[in-house]
Amino acid sequence: MIENTDAAVLSRLRDFLATAQLPDGGRLPPERDLAESLDVGRSALRKALATLQAEGVVWRHVGKGTFTGERPIDTVADINAMVHRTNPLEVMGARIAFEPEVARCAALNATPSQIAELRSAMLKAQQAPTWRLYEQWDNRLHRLIGEASQNSLLLGLLDTLNAVRRAVTWGRLRDTPVRPPPDHHSFEEHARIVDAIANRDGSAAADAMRRHLRSVEGHMRDVR
């Protein structure tokens, strides 16, 4: 007769874990199977598992299973939460703080082909026949700069920022048949940014981007 005290079950469970040599984060057998193979009732096994979980040795989730190690972080950057808490002014503030430094990284790390893509997107924006298409290529240009930073984390943060921006400025899409005037302020500002990146001049790129965003901010106030 094998004793099935709490301590005994727990001990046998630990033995099993040590023997199984599970990779970190690996999955244990289902409770039903494990109970049978350990010759223990399910409730007793669950008590032992609860102890291990309290110790942080394993973690469990309904429908998924029981896993070794600690529960992986599940925090998604909740864009909706940010949207509800912020406003267009804050968004511009964040852009002015963040994007110039992204541009600086891009100047230091962009590949030649990425610089060519920047130029292409810039030209497409200039030649856009409608405001909507202009904004589309403007967005593409700013994201390409993020890609050129060669830092996937910076790019991820930039995407988050843009997602919030789009959500906040919802419904402000200008879909008029009018096209941006040939002397639109952004055109020269874009050119300065791209030139600075092409010249590998990080500080100039950051300055140009900052100036561009400030100019956009000023225009935003005027429109209201």
Add this chain to the structure above:
Amino acid sequence: MIENTDAAVLSRLRDFLATAQLPDGGRLPPERDLAESLDVGRSALRKALATLQAEGVVWRHVGKGTFTGERPIDTVADINAMVHRTNPLEVMGARIAFEPEVARCAALNATPSQIAELRSAMLKAQQAPTWRLYEQWDNRLHRLIGEASQNSLLLGLLDTLNAVRRAVTWGRLRDTPVRPPPDHHSFEEHARIVDAIANRDGSAAADAMRRHLRSVEGHMRDVR
């Protein structure tokens, strides 16, 4: 007999889109159905769709369908996705790019009580009896700087960055009984940052933060 030249098909397709009044981002009928309802072969329809896609009017994806508007950017606000794609070096690069500008905003916007909190957290970090507690107060200090920027969006981005950082440097927690030495490099660097913020000197705050993070980065390399 209806003419089925490329231009005619394209025109009829545009008509259909205008008539259908699809909501932005709405899905078009499958190519097979649409081809039949327009009395056109599938290949001809696909040629017209390719044109619209080049214009950015629609976007398509195998298995999904054809949709109006622009292809939504693969916005990975999911921190887990970022973690799998990045590495400690990138994380430091992003911190060096981002946090100095947050400090600059904090210098311009911090309230007196927030500055007092900064000083308090800084002292707690200096007096921490273990490395783990030091890191806890160090984290608190950096987040307080984010709060002091008075920009909830910047704060949200900073939180995202920190979540990724914690996940990437997983398992590097120093839980030794040893305490940080009294001349630890971070102490003076923290002081410079907080002083600059208290003096409302944005540029100095940004510089001090950049210097601090570079110092941390250098120390990180040494440890390896």
Add this chain to the structure above:
DNA sequence: TACCCGAACCAATTCTGCATTGGTTCGCTT
């Protein structure tokens, strides 16, 4: 009485097979 086992059930999740969809190729017709 106190505890454990077995069974049944619940809700969250995963798995699986099938239908759908854009992309491609191949004869055939016009």
Add this chain to the structure above:
DNA sequence: AAGCGAACCAATGCAGAATTGGTTCGGGTA
């Protein structure tokens, strides 16, 4: 030469079955 129809491919979506941790209840056992 170009479009049409058909067939096929791979990626995706979808619905239902199977799985899994969490919970409850009755019965047995010490």
